[in-house]
Amino acid sequence: xxxxxxxxxxxxxxxxxxxxxxxxxxxxxxxxxxxxxxxxxxxxxxxxxxxxxxxxxxxxxxxxxxxxxxxxxxxxxxxxxxxxxxxxxxxxxxxxxxxxxxxxxx
Amino acid sequence: xxxxxxxxxxxxxxxxxxxxxxxxxxxxxxxxxxxxxxxxxxxxxxxxxxxxxxxxxxxxxxxxxxxxxxxxxxxxxxxxxxxxxxxxxxxxxxxxxxxxxxxxxxxxxxxxxxxxxxxxx
Numbered sequence: 001x002x003x004x005x006x007x008x009x010x011x012x013x014x015x016x017x018x019x020x021x022x023x024x025x026x027x028x029x030x031x032x033x034x035x036x037x038x039x040x041x042x043x044x045x046x047x048x049x050x051x052x053x054x055x056x057x058x059x060x061x062x063x064x065x066x067x068x069x070x071x072x073x074x075x076x077x078x079x080x081x082x083x084x085x086x087x088x089x090x091x092x093x094x095x096x097x098x099x100x101x102x103x104x105x106x
Numbered sequence: 107x108x109x110x111x112x113x114x115x116x117x118x119x120x121x122x123x124x125x126x127x128x129x130x131x132x133x134x135x136x137x138x139x140x141x142x143x144x145x146x147x148x149x150x151x152x153x154x155x156x157x158x159x160x161x162x163x164x165x166x167x168x169x170x171x172x173x174x175x176x177x178x179x180x181x182x183x184x185x186x187x188x189x190x191x192x193x194x195x196x197x198x199x200x201x202x203x204x205x206x207x208x209x210x211x212x213x214x215x216x217x218x219x220x221x222x223x224x225x226x227x
Contacts, residue, residue, distance in 0.1 A: 001169055035213035037153075044202055044217040045145075045153065051211055088153050092212035093143055094166040097153040 002026050006089060006098035012106040019076040021101045023089035028069040033092040036065055036074045039100075040085045048087075049074060081105075108132035110142070110203050110218035117224050124190040124225075128203030128218060135179045135186065136161050141206035142186040143214060144177065148199040156201075159186060160209055193225045 003026040013019055023034065034052045037045040047056040049065035052072060062077040076083055084105050089098045114126040126144070133140055143158035157177040159165045167175050176189040186203060200222050204214035 033212045037214070039153075044220050045204075045214075046217070047213060047215050050213040050215075056215065090153075090155070090213070093141065093158055093206050093214065094155065094212070096155055096168075097145075099152045 002091065002095050004089060004091065004096050004098040006087075006101045008101060009099070010102045010104060012104050013079055014106045015079050015081055017079050019074075019079055019083070019103060021074040021076075021087055021103070023067075023072040023074070023098050025070045025072075025091055034065070034067065034072045035090050036063075037088045037090070037097075038083075038085050039088065045088065076103075079103075108205050108216045110205060110216060112201060112203050112218045112221040114201075114221055114223065116222060117226065118193050119227050120194055120225055121192055124193050124197070124223060126188045126190075126201055126203075126221065126223075128186040128188070130184050130186070130203075130205065133205065133207075134181060135159075135184070136181045138162075139207070139209045141209060142179065143204050143206055144186075144188045144201060145204060145214070146197075146199045146201045147220075148196070151199075156190075157188060158206065160206070195225045198223065198225045 005024045007022045036049040039045040053065045064075045086100045110130040141160040144156040157167045159177045174191045179186045200220040202220045204217040207215045
């Protein structure tokens, strides 16, 4: 079974700073099926990025995704107060999620 | 507009079978490429993918839970049902269903609000 590892576990930053979140899979898959989700306390996850770098409807362009093979990155160019949340990655619909990165206000 | 909503019991006893229903609108489970999946989240923990079913009745399960899970779709009712047999307190958590718009891309575009299920005697 594929294992997905996200790093760091917790990221402490201030509004206006740049955030870089990493997602690594234990094996490479063909295609670019990686998705990123954002989850705020008490809410369902929300799709941010699909197909590695495509933003979902309504997602601001400060969110961007990149990577290929086994290594992927979610970048938030300038953090807004509403961006502090937990972020999960998943390679495709029937694969495990990463354990999440908690983005907290420094 | 696509919406999904989970329903089922809030409390289940150990060893019982948990039946969760996902009722959706805004799409047909029989449209080529479309699917619905189930994801759960124990309190304070990460998301865990459980199962999914596609428009062609192709179903997939988390390997370690495959013996306990059954997913079915009823296109006439716009519902997907997940059965989990022999539940244990470790199965406590929030269960989400979510829409897969495209089999070939494989992501969850819209999520239900989730239903909290507690397994306890």
